Amino acid sequence: MSDIFISYKREDKARVEALYTLLLDLDAPVWFDAGIEVAMEWEARILEQIEKARAVIVCWSFAAVSSHWVIREATIGLERGILVPVTIHPCALIPPFDALQSADLTQWDGSPDHPEVQKVLLRLGLLIGKKNLARNGRLRAGGxxxxxxxxxxxxxxxxxxxxxxxxxxxxxxxxxxxxxxxxxxxxxxxxxxxxxxxxxxxxxxxxxxxxxxxxxxxxxxxxxxxxxxxxxxxxxxxxxxxxxxxxxxxxxxxxxxxxxxxxxx
Structure with a gap:
């Protein structure tokens, strides 16, 4: 099982893949549903992953806010106290998510030392027990x-x-x-x-x-x-x-x- 679950809307896949790749590069076990096996029960596989995840990243966009599935996954992360919200496209969030601070990745260029992605890495590091995650991101960017x-x-x-x-x-x-x-x-x-x-x-x-x-x-x-x-x-x-x-x-x-x-x- 992966430590990090990424919730997103399919229309935002290209943007989300940059974050997914960065986490893989930093050796953080991460999963999102592009990796669901052929013939696997989609809903069952997602629930299996999110229930065992130690952190849930929700990638907010207009499409994501309108998605029943993204809201459901974000709610699970919130109720478990492991939600890491990020905004990848400008949008107005709905309650109760509008009361939570979200990292602004709308202008993120993929750099591991970007201030907003560093906030994400710091939070993830605490949740999954990899305290050097943000530091390793800065070092990778330095290279x-x-x-x-x-x-x-x-x-x-x-x-x-x-x-x-x-x-x-x-x-x-x-x-x-x-x-x-x-x-x-x-x-x-x-x-x-x-x-x-x-x-x-x-x-x-x-x-x-x-x-x-x-x-x-x-x-x-x-x-x-x-x-x-x-x-x-x-x-x-x-x-x-x-x-x-x-x-x-x-x-x-x-x-x-x-x-x-x-x-x-």
Whole structure:
């Protein structure tokens, strides 16, 4: 079972998915009904999830306020004292929800350190027992800053051109710290979440430029291949380390090493 249940109206799915993805990135167990299995009883599955959830996020919009199902789910969360209301589109709330403070995500750009989403993460952290959830969000955002992304990209391009072994996550973190010190760049608090944020930004950059995935050059020390998040985001695989993932890794790695990265050096 997931700790966090997201209630929303189907018309708002694209907006809600950004919040869902952020929570997954922060390793917060989260569920919303886009994941209902084929042939599963819809109402029964929803009730099963919400009854065992430790936090219920309700995503308010005009469509959500008009939805019997969203109101019902929000009421369950309110009665259990685990409701986390957020507004994703401007709307007028109905009683008793109009008396509750709601995080304003109407202008949220997806950044994990946005003040309003930080309020959500703080509340969720308390409810599900992950007190560092908001902090980890800030650290992840720190890794996505332009200067940090430029540094990690330069390190990965250099490694690709040299044909050297991929970095382990720890080696990449240490190399990034050293490069920042050399550039006299103050990176502040920095840990694995910051590195993951930087790698996410690099992955998106490579997709936009139609380049091979540079982030394949950062791997787990134990498996010698990228972590679970890499597979789930880039190859739609579970990240269990099976033979298919091994073949995909080898192909991605070969493509990165064969690419012309001269524009970066």
């Amino acid at each position: 996505q800053k332009e200067a940090m992304v430029d540094l990690i990209r330069a390190l990965l391009v250099e490694r690709a051109l040299s044909g050297g072994d991929p970095f382990t996550y720890k080696e990449a973190e240490e190399a990034l710290r050293a490069a920042a010190a050399e550039e006299e760049l103050h990176i502040g608090e920095f840990d694995q979440h910051s590195l993951w944020g930087a790698l996410d930004a690099i992955a998106e950059q490579c997709r936009r430029r139609r380049e091979p995935p540079l982030d394949v050059l950062v791997v787990s020390k134990d498996t010698g291949r990228p972590g679970r998040g890499y597979w789930q985001k880039h190859a739609f695989l579970p990240g269990d380390g099976d033979d298919l993932e091994k073949l995909v890794f080898e192909r991605h790695l070969a493509a990165v090493r064969a690419s012309n990265w001269s524009q970066d050096v």
